[in-house]
């Protein structure tokens with residue numbers, strides 16, 4: 001049977017069938033990097049994501065909402081009917097502007113809240129300002145992350161180790177702690193872990209530990225907040241084509257073959273994981289809590 005015949009005409013396969021495969025160009029960017037400078041540009045669902053009212057009237061705060069997975073989630077949430085606040089670093093304003101315009105194009109409220117989440121005081125202000133601007137908060141997506149590879153524990157500085165833990169673990173704790181006071185019954189918290197939590201790479205010693213911590217945090221908090229009617233889940237992405245990888249997340253030789261070892265033979269595009277964040281946010285999944293949901297291109301990590 002030809003490939004064309006195997007694709008049902010009812011499926012929107014045009015994008016995924018044409019998604020880029022390795023090899024990729026070398027493309028080093030300084031941290032935190034810009035999605036708009038990547039080659040090829042990732043698909044965050046700008047033209048492909050179609051909403052169907054699954055998050056009508058919801059109010060979401062998404063960290064790292066300027067680029068990559070967070071940007072795809074921001075676009076999807078807006079197209080599903082949610083108002084969205086995004087946090088990002090001031091250096092990412094160029095990416096963030098595009099996201100804000102895309103949310104507003106859906107007729108939804110878009111709130112831009114730049115700042116560094118390694119500071120507890122900023123995390124508290126972030127949540128307060130998001131809730132005030134949105135008129136409440138019932139979806140929290142802890143997605144911002146720092147990944148800087150290091151070949152050896154001998155080269156991994158305390159400063160770098162600390163920055164990874166502050167961004168990936170402490171900020172999630174501070175933001176969630178500030179948010180629980182606002183979250184009503186039916187609210188959903190979604191954290192971004194990684195396949196690295198279970199299959200850590202040699203060169204991601206600090207990062208992999210933070211992703212394991214996110215998994216444990218998710219499972220523990222789901223038990224605490226269940227009685228309040230608040231669900232807590234995590235998503236564990238495999239290799240996704242985002243700027244995180246190009247600004248120190250991987251050596252350039254690995255960028256060249258990024259995603260090649262996944263059975264699907266390519267990295268995922270952010271638009272391909274956003275639907276998981278939609279389904280976990282939606283009340284359609286009102287019994288799903290305390291779980292880690294993996295999307296890794298067929299490796300079967302979890």
Ligand code: NAD
Nearest residue numbers: 064067068069088116117143144145194237239240242244
């Ligand atoms: P990305 O670079 O597009 O997004 C990460 C975002 O984190 C940045 O846009 C930035 O806004 C934010 N951030 C980093 N440090 C910050 C700080 N100090 N203050 C405020 N914001 C800060 O890359 P991505 O791949 O979309 O990453 C999103 C999440 O997905 C991360 O948690 C990452 O660990 C996770 N993840 C990614 C992959 C992958 O292959 N891309 C795989 C597994 C997990």
Ligand code: MG
Nearest residue numbers: 033066067092
């Ligand atoms: Mg970014």
